[in-house]
Amino acid sequence: AEKIVYASYMSEVYTVSKTDLWMMGEIEKRSNGEIKFEKYFSGSLLKAPDLYPGLQSGAADIVLGTPAAYNRADFRLSNVVLPYISSKADAVGKALTELYAGNAAFRKEYESRNAHVLYIVPWAENTFWSSKPLAKADDFKGLKVRSVQAVADSVKKLGGTPVTMAWPEALDALGRGVVDVVSSSPFDSSVLGGIHESAKVGSDGGDMGIFSFAATSMNQQRWNKLSPAHRKIITEVAADAPARFIADLDGELNKAVDKLCAHKGDLTISLFSEAERAKVHKIAAEPVHAEWVKWAAETNKIDTAAVLKDYIALVRKHEATSTWQSGFQRYAARNCGKR
Amino acid sequence: MELLIPGLIIIGLLLALLTFGVPIAFALAAAGIVGLVMERPWRGIEFLLSTFAYANTAHFAYVVLPLFLFMGHMAFSAGLSRRAFQLGQQLLGRLPGGLAAATIVGCAAFSTICGSSVATASTMAKVALPEMLRHGYKQRLAAGCVAAGGTLGVLIPPSGILVIYSIITQVSLLKLFLAAFIPGLFTAIVYIAGIWLMVKRDPSLAGPPVTERYTWRQNGRAFVQSWEVLLLFAAVTGTIYLGIATPTEAAALGAFFALMAVLRRPGRWKNLGDGLRETGSATCSIFALIIGAGLFSLGLSTTQFPTHLATMAAGLDLSPTMMIVLILLPYLILGMFLDGISMILITMPIVFPIVTHVGFDPILFGLLVTKAVEIGAITPPVGLNAFVVKSAAPELSLSEVFRGCVPFVFMELFIVAVMIGFPDLSLFLVRD
Amino acid sequence: MGMLSRTIQRLALGLGILSGFGTVVMMLLIVADVAGRTFFNVSLPGSSELAELLLVAMIFLGLAAAQQRREHFNIELATQYLPPLVKQVVALAGWVISLAVVGLLAWLSSKQAWTAFLRDEASYGIIAFPIWPARMLIAFGLALLAVQILLDIAGTLRPRPAAGDLAPQTSRHE
Ligand code: NA
Numbered sequence: 001a002e003k004i005v006y007a008s009y010m011s012e013v014y015t016v017s018k019t020d021l022w023m024m025g026e027i028e029k030r031s032n033g034e035i036k037f038e039k040y041f042s043g044s045l046l047k048a049p050d051l052y053p054g055l056q057s058g059a060a061d062i063v064l065g066t067p068a069a070y071n072r073a074d075f076r077l078s079n080v081v082l083p084y085i086s087s088k089a090d091a092v093g094k095a096l097t098e099l100y101a102g103n104a105a106f107r108k109e110y111e112s113r114n115a116h117v118l119y120i121v122p123w124a125e126n127t128f129w130s131s132k133p134l135a136k137a138d139d140f141k142g143l144k145v146r147s148v149q150a151v152a153d154s155v156k157k158l159g160g161t162p163v164t165m166a167w168p169e170a171l172d173a174l175g176r177g178v179v180d181v182v183s184s185s186p187f188d189s190s191v192l193g194g195i196h197e198s199a200k201v202g203s204d205g206g207d208m209g210i211f212s213f214a215a216t217s218m219n220q221q222r223w224n225k226l227s228p229a230h231r232k233i234i235t236e237v238a239a240d241a242p243a244r245f246i247a248d249l250d251g252e253l254n255k256a257v258d259k260l261c262a263h264k265g266d267l268t269i270s271l272f273s274e275a276e277r278a279k280v281h282k283i284a285a286e287p288v289h290a291e292w293v294k295w296a297a298e299t300n301k302i303d304t305a306a307v308l309k310d311y312i313a314l315v316r317k318h319e320a321t322s323t324w325q326s327g328f329q330r331y332a333a334r335n336c337g338k339r
Numbered sequence: 340m341e342l343l344i345p346g347l348i349i350i351g352l353l354l355a356l357l358t359f360g361v362p363i364a365f366a367l368a369a370a371g372i373v374g375l376v377m378e379r380p381w382r383g384i385e386f387l388l389s390t391f392a393y394a395n396t397a398h399f400a401y402v403v404l405p406l407f408l409f410m411g412h413m414a415f416s417a418g419l420s421r422r423a424f425q426l427g428q429q430l431l432g433r434l435p436g437g438l439a440a441a442t443i444v445g446c447a448a449f450s451t452i453c454g455s456s457v458a459t460a461s462t463m464a465k466v467a468l469p470e471m472l473r474h475g476y477k478q479r480l481a482a483g484c485v486a487a488g489g490t491l492g493v494l495i496p497p498s499g500i501l502v503i504y505s506i507i508t509q510v511s512l513l514k515l516f517l518a519a520f521i522p523g524l525f526t527a528i529v530y531i532a533g534i535w536l537m538v539k540r541d542p543s544l545a546g547p548p549v550t551e552r553y554t555w556r557q558n559g560r561a562f563v564q565s566w567e568v569l570l571l572f573a574a575v576t577g578t579i580y581l582g583i584a585t586p587t588e589a590a591a592l593g594a595f596f597a598l599m600a601v602l603r604r605p606g607r608w609k610n611l612g613d614g615l616r617e618t619g620s621a622t623c624s625i626f627a628l629i630i631g632a633g634l635f636s637l638g639l640s641t642t643q644f645p646t647h648l649a650t651m652a653a654g655l656d657l658s659p660t661m662m663i664v665l666i667l668l669p670y671l672i673l674g675m676f677l678d679g680i681s682m683i684l685i686t687m688p689i690v691f692p693i694v695t696h697v698g699f700d701p702i703l704f705g706l707l708v709t710k711a712v713e714i715g716a717i718t719p720p721v722g723l724n725a726f727v728v729k730s731a732a733p734e735l736s737l738s739e740v741f742r743g744c745v746p747f748v749f750m751e752l753f754i755v756a757v758m759i760g761f762p763d764l765s766l767f768l769v770r771d
Numbered sequence: 772m773g774m775l776s777r778t779i780q781r782l783a784l785g786l787g788i789l790s791g792f793g794t795v796v797m798m799l800l801i802v803a804d805v806a807g808r809t810f811f812n813v814s815l816p817g818s819s820e821l822a823e824l825l826l827v828a829m830i831f832l833g834l835a836a837a838q839q840r841r842e843h844f845n846i847e848l849a850t851q852y853l854p855p856l857v858k859q860v861v862a863l864a865g866w867v868i869s870l871a872v873v874g875l876l877a878w879l880s881s882k883q884a885w886t887a888f889l890r891d892e893a894s895y896g897i898i899a900f901p902i903w904p905a906r907m908l909i910a911f912g913l914a915l916l917a918v919q920i921l922l923d924i925a926g927t928l929r930p931r932p933a934a935g936d937l938a939p940q941t942s943r944h945e
């Protein structure tokens with residue numbers, strides 16, 4: 001029997017963990033128990049920043065990680081999922097899968113680090129949980145915002161101060177006023193994690209959209225050691241995983257909206273108006289995208305502008321047929337709570 | 340059963356190394372590395388070992404440990420335990436067995452600013468024990484209530500044991516502290532009631548009631564005079580419970596005010612130096628243990644031992660409560676060989692998966708394990724708190740100290756039963 | 772040998788004392804941060820990263836001193852009833868195993884520290900706080916601990932050992 005060690009920094013309750021659990025269960029089943037998984041959740045084998053380096057050296061065989069956030073300098077192209085591109089998770093998911101298949105430079109980022117990507121799934125759109133009003137572009141000025149990656153770059157452009165903080169501490173920090181806003185948090189997990197209970201305002205920040213993704217990858221040598229039959233099973237199951245994840249995410253977003261609607265506390269959900277959204281985009285979208293193009297090309301000779309263009313084109317292609325509603329759109333449609 | 344064999348080999352190896360006197364931290368690490376080597380390719384192990392020490396120590400939240408250790412040392416050096424005891428003495432001194440009750444109050448008050456059971460027992464042994472003996476208390480009662488009262492040190496937050504438990508199990512320290520307060524207070528009340536009953540039944544246990552009468556004004560002044568204790572209490576427990584500060588920040592504030600209390604007094608630089616040295620060496624040896632226990636945990640879980648054991652335990656078809664009682668029993672025996680921190684760190688990799696598997700609340704389990712560990716500290720043949728009391732008062736015989744602990748052990752068992760029977764006593768503050 | 776050994780022992784003890792001072796710095800850092808936040812609405816950037824680094828320094832710089840003073844927790848159980856010679860052999864075997872474990876960790880941590888230095892490894896936040904200094908401290912502290920254990924072993928092998936030189940003390944607590 002093949003023993004495969006799986007490591008993740010997430011606990012088992014998250015949507016993406018459920019997808020991984022489904023995948024592992026399915027592989028065990030379809031291989032008639034010839035493949036067995038040993039599972040380490042919540043960073044019990046490798047902490048978030050160590051996941052991809054650990055995968056590279058074989059400390060784990062399969063990892064779920066967000067290399068764009070935790071190994072930013074090594075996974076520059078993976079930071080292509082920039083703010084203000086799209087809120088449609090299904091479209092972004094398909095675009096990323098196709099980008100990995102079709103863009104050699106993007107794929108090489110993983111292959112050169114011993115990672116055989118099984119599948120990529122997007123986080124839900126970004127949210128802002130604030131103790132101060134946050135409904136206009138100008139509202140960002142002077143706010144301390146917990147944020148990472150390009151979200152932080154956007155916050156800076158908008159006149160706010162980005163603050164780094166691990167998620168569990170951020171929950172606490174908002175309540176105690178250490179930060180004014182907690183961001184870089186997907187809609188579903190923020191609400192299910194209860195951050196809205198510490199906030200006075202929940203905001204879409206001008207429809208910032210999807211800002212990051214998780215990749216489940218396997219160590220290349222371990223992959224090569226598997227029999228062709230086993231590889232085939234894993235490839236087949238992994239191919240079904242993104243669609244399953246999107247279906248689960250759909251359910252989780254609805255659950256989160258239910259929870260927001262049922263919330264009794266003093267919470268206002270602020271959606272930026274059309275005009276304010278345009279203003280935010282003008283200030284933060286293009287400059288941040290341009291900065292990424294420059295930064296991502298710093299250590300290599302890749303035409304990063306082309307990668308971004310490629311990615312955006314794929315997103316637009318899939319958006320055309322998408323009926324996906326973001327968490328905030330679902331909330332607005334429900335017409336509950338304070339707005 | 341054969342699924343358990345690789346894990347049993349690791350555990351057997353650990354026990355052998357421990358018996359041969361290898362320092363616990365190195366023994367844990369050795370056993371863990373052997374487990375990894377049995378199950379994983381070397382390149383992977385290399386990465387794990389090369390990053391392990393950093394990944395398991397460099398956390399802002401862990402700073403809480405040296406800060407609480409330092410605060411305890413400073414509170415001790417400043418003689419704040421005397422203030423705490425005096426406060427109790429003025430409030431309860433005139434009741435039958437009042438000085439013993441005052442000792443418990445003093446222990447409880449000192450426990451809100453000190454996270455160690457031994458430190459609480461030893462400081463109270465110096466302050467309260469002579470006072471009780473002077474007033475004609477039987478050695479048994481005097482020693483018993485100091486040894487048992489010391490256990491409040493880790494039951495009432497802050498608590499070193501709960502910090503360690505939180506680090507090794509990843510259970511929220513804030514929630515553990517919130518949950519521990521009521522059971523800690525309850526323990527103090529049960530002790531006081533128990534003392535009152537004992538003295539009622541056998542007045543010869545305690546000397547004649549203290550005759551000094553205090554006016555409200557004097558009581559008020561005693562309260563004011565213990566302002567340093569109250570300030571520390573407010574800085575630590577107050578800020579945590581009001582949600583103003585995280586446990587780490589509260590520890591820093593507490594350490595800061597305790598340091599001020601030391602600097603106001605004579606012998607300040609010596610006390611500060613001693614405190615820093617002791618804090619440094621305790622931090623080193625405890626974190627060495629934490630790293631060792633982490634490696635042991637990793638090695639053991641690569642053999643899948645905890646998972647299989649949890650599945651087997653679930654197959655026993657016991658209620659979660661019965662299961663927890665079964666898990667807790669060995670701690671009373673382990674206490675014969677190990678101190679509380681080592682006990683928690685060595686056993687959690689094995690038992691914690693069972694606890695979560697049967698769906699028992701990990702917060703309540705943390706409190707119960709702390710209780711079990713502390714019962715071990717007041718039962719023979721090895722009972723740390725009893726030893727501490729004995730060494731503070733050489734004229735007492737150890738058997739007399741242990742005899743004094745017996746009624747408190749029964750009270751403890753009663754308290755544990757109540758905690759298991761009424762989980763809400765601990766958990767109502769931390770329910771989502 | 773004697774000279775070198777004494778120098779290393781002194782170095783270890785000195786670092787052990789230094790390690791305690793980390794507590795005060797951490798305390799002041801956090802108190803300043805809390806005060807700044809409460810009274811002036813400013814927080815010290817990078818203070819938590821710095822506190823982490825100090826904690827790492829405290830732990831690893833003090834390890835060798837703790838070993839020298841036999842402050843690492845252990846159990847004295849079976850060995851205390853053994854005949855002196857057997858006891859000595861068992862203790863020696865125990866220290867050799869300890870040396871192997873610590874030496875391995877020190878070696879691998881050093882490699883990782885060097886890699887981290889070359890990569891200029893930093894934390895993933897806004898303030899890219901360098902991680903390699905912490906990794907270097909860890910490697911150094913573990914290496915010093917390994918040397919200290921080695922010196923202790925050499926001490927027992929010397930022809931006129933004080934009886935029970937390496938015999939563990941009774942376990943320490945909290
Ligand atoms: Na305490």
Ligand code: NA
Nearest residue numbers: 674715718721
């Ligand atoms: Na005992």
